[in-house]
Amino acid sequence: METLEQKGIRRSDNGLFEDKYMLDISQLTKIYPTPKGDYVVLDDLDLKVKHEEFISIIGHSGCGKSTLLTMIAGLNPISRGTIIANNETVRGPGPDRGVIFQSPSLLPWMTAYDNVMLGVKQVFAHGTKKDRDDIVKYYLSKVGLEDAMYKKAKELSQGMQQRVGIARAFALKPKVLLLDEPFGMLDSLTRGELQDVLIEVWNQEKITAIMITHDVDESIFLADRVIMMTSGPRAKVGDILEIDFERPRLRKDVLEHPDYYKYREHLIDFLEH
């Protein structure tokens, strides 16, 4: 039974087992009205994400990946269709869906600690002060910032700011983690470091995660499934690739795995056609 639970299968009210997804997106459509008529970004998109699954969404620029993510986050109104996250229909933003933005979006006048605390205070309003303090410090040291906790966000490098962004998202213990090209603005060395940080924290928390990315290698290294989106307008899911590497993954093992280049070729093949 435990294994069933792990796979995202839950006992329903009538005692029977049935498939329940952490995130269930059905017939999702996004239309932007323009003077020349409606512009359909996403058209009848369906996507189901299991508990504790890490999926990445890859596709060309402007295909509506970010639109999809902001709609799940509740920051962007839905034109048609439904998004059900953790058995609740998404109607607006909420702390059950943590977001790591592309730009770190830290409040530059606050310290790293205060930036994380701002959300923690909101979510753990009933906990003691000590508990909240522990949570903030735990996650900041998890992302390797124990020495820079009390630095102002503006004094941190881009990479370190995004580490704070990761800590802030995980510290809120969301049900779903949404990552909008979180490493897109970083140089490739820092990007690699941060992928390691992210996957390390994620291995312990196993929060259902959806990540938008441009980077083929990143998507293979991090995800259980890679969702390939067709080019817009009227974008939808084009293909899905299961990545069967064992977890926890080490970058070295993944790169040396015989299937790695097969996966890579599959993705590049899709993106080039």
Next chain:
Amino acid sequence: MKDRSIHILNFVGLGFFEPAIRLAAGEETKKNLIALLKKVFLPVLSVGLFLVLWHAGASYLYNVEKDFKIERAKEASGDAGVALELKRIETGESSINSLPSPGAVLAAFKTLLADHRSITAKKAAFKEKVAATNAKREEQGLEPITYTGRPSFVDQIFTSLKTVFAGFFLALFLAVPVGIILGLSSTLRSSFNWLIQIFKPVSPVVWFLLVYMIVKTMTLSYNGDVSFIISFIAVGLCAMWATLVNTTLGVSTVDKDYINVAKVLNLGVGQKVFKIVLPSSFPLIFTGLRITVSVAWMVLIAIELLSQSPGLGTFVWEEFQNGANDSNAKIIAAMFVIGIIGFLLDRLMFTVQKFVTFTEEAAA
């Protein structure tokens, strides 16, 4: 020590002294000599050039007026008249009230300071004299006797500063809260936009008259310093617009990323305003306040002049009416004092602005 003083100087906006300090520390002599030349020597040179031109202009104007007077004396009573007129000019009996020379202004400034010292001495003596009487009056529950003599130039400066700060704080407490409210609501913003656009360009003189009409009626039975009340309110109303407009702009254009953070974290309205909206608009609010201080100081002189409230404006006007030999020189001396105080006020606000600004480029 060296780095610290450089840091402080840059912080208060007096960074042009940096090369001098570096030079004194024997650091990169050639580079810092050039920097010193550029930042200190050339400005000093330009001030020198200004003084030379001023002096030349002033003596030219003096001679024009002198020649005119001698010419007239000659026409009236011949050579004897000329000699007499020259003597009268020499003694100052026949005054030439043209543009005073830099030397005359410096002398006038020294006179003003000496005058201040003598008035301070008089005040102290007066205080000593009436100390016993005042103590007695206090026991009887009467008001103490105060010095009612003429205020000195330095006293006027402090009165003016008091007025300007009262006006500034009025502007601050009026414009910042209203600006925040307008910034938060686009409906209110468009409702009040016309009024703001109409009142913003109104001249200080008209503001003064408007405030005068209202305050005069409201203080009919008040015996205190009504002219001070009128002038500081008028100064505040003239100067508050920059802050109001900047605060509104700052609050209404908070970075979308920050707003998204507030949404994702489900922050309440109070937290959103105090933790995110206000701090992120501080740079613009303080830019507005800095403009407000400059404007307040600028309109103050005109408003004091009109309201007869004591201060530098009144001083300038009284000297102009006075028409003594050194009146013009005193006016020019006051002009420089006003300019320098304005500059220092701006540096003060610049420093405060740097304290609250989170981005490097926002403060200029």
